[in-house]
Amino acid sequence: DAGVIQSPRHEVTEMGQEVTxxxxxxxxxNSLFWYRQTMMRGLELLIYFNNNVPIxxxxxxxxxxxxxxxxxxxxxxxxxxxxxxxxxVYFCASSPPxxxxxxxxxxxxxxxxxxxxxx
Amino acid sequence: xxxxxxMEGPVTLSEEAFLTINCTYTATGYPSLFWYVQYPGEGLxxxxxxxxxxxxxxxxxFEATYRKETTSFHLEKxxxxxxxxxVYFCALLVIxxxxxxxxxxxxxxxxxx
Numbered sequence: 001d002a003g004v005i006q007s008p009r010h011e012v013t014e015m016g017q018e019v020t021x022x023x024x025x026x027x028x029x030n031s032l033f034w035y036r037q038t039m040m041r042g043l044e045l046l047i048y049f050n051n052n053v054p055i056x057x058x059x060x061x062x063x064x065x066x067x068x069x070x071x072x073x074x075x076x077x078x079x080x081x082x083x084x085x086x087x088x089v090y091f092c093a094s095s096p097p098x099x100x101x102x103x104x105x106x107x108x109x110x111x112x113x114x115x116x117x118x119x
Numbered sequence: 120x121x122x123x124x125x126m127e128g129p130v131t132l133s134e135e136a137f138l139t140i141n142c143t144y145t146a147t148g149y150p151s152l153f154w155y156v157q158y159p160g161e162g163l164x165x166x167x168x169x170x171x172x173x174x175x176x177x178x179x180x181f182e183a184t185y186r187k188e189t190t191s192f193h194l195e196k197x198x199x200x201x202x203x204x205x206v207y208f209c210a211l212l213v214i215x216x217x218x219x220x221x222x223x224x225x226x227x228x229x230x231x232x
Binding site for chain 2 (some may be wrong): 004020033042043045048056091093106107108109111112113
């Protein structure tokens with residue numbers, strides 16, 4: 001089975017340009033997460049969706065960032081306009097429906113990441 | 120609030136050495152605890168997990184025991200290999216309301232032959 005698919009794997013752009021990162025979650029998973037990883041701040045949750053609906057976007061740094069999930073098999077994270085401080089590795093992760101009994105453990109499955117460099 | 124504190128790295132060991140990476144947490148509610156591993160150039164992979172106090176998670180020779188009394192989930196391996204070189208992340212998930220993993224800062228492990 002394919003894991004979480006992210007594209008592009010690497011993106012180099014200039015300050016002020018729009019950047020769109022893409023994610024295809026594992027089939028059957030109903031939760032999707034966007035994370036950002038930097039040396040300074042570690043792993044940060046930006047936003048997560050459940051059944052295509054944004055549940056918590058409190059980690060989105062500012063209005064320049066937006067995320068959508070138009071259907072169960074696709075999500076985008078857009079930065080407009082991009083700035084050098086947005087340079088990071090952006091990960092998408094998905095998780096399956098929570099088990100009905102006992103709460104479950106909600107394992108998240110991560111994609112390979114998109115390394116973004118904003119010059 | 121919920122937080123995870125990990126042993127600061129980097130950690131460098133020789134092959135076949137014993138490994139411990141410390142992890143302590145603060146949480147409201149009853150968290151599940153995880154160790155994720157990130158190999159160079161890759162995304163995070165689940166290494167092991169535990170869902171309640173005194174549970175032991177294990178995988179690939181790694182073990183961690185959920186200690187509620189000390190709010191800890193230390194990662195151990197009896198004999199490390201060069202292929203274990205990676206960054207290790209401790210994380211917690213509180214299964215109430217929002218489904219959010221809270222990660223520690225990561226510990227970089229290097230194993231020398």
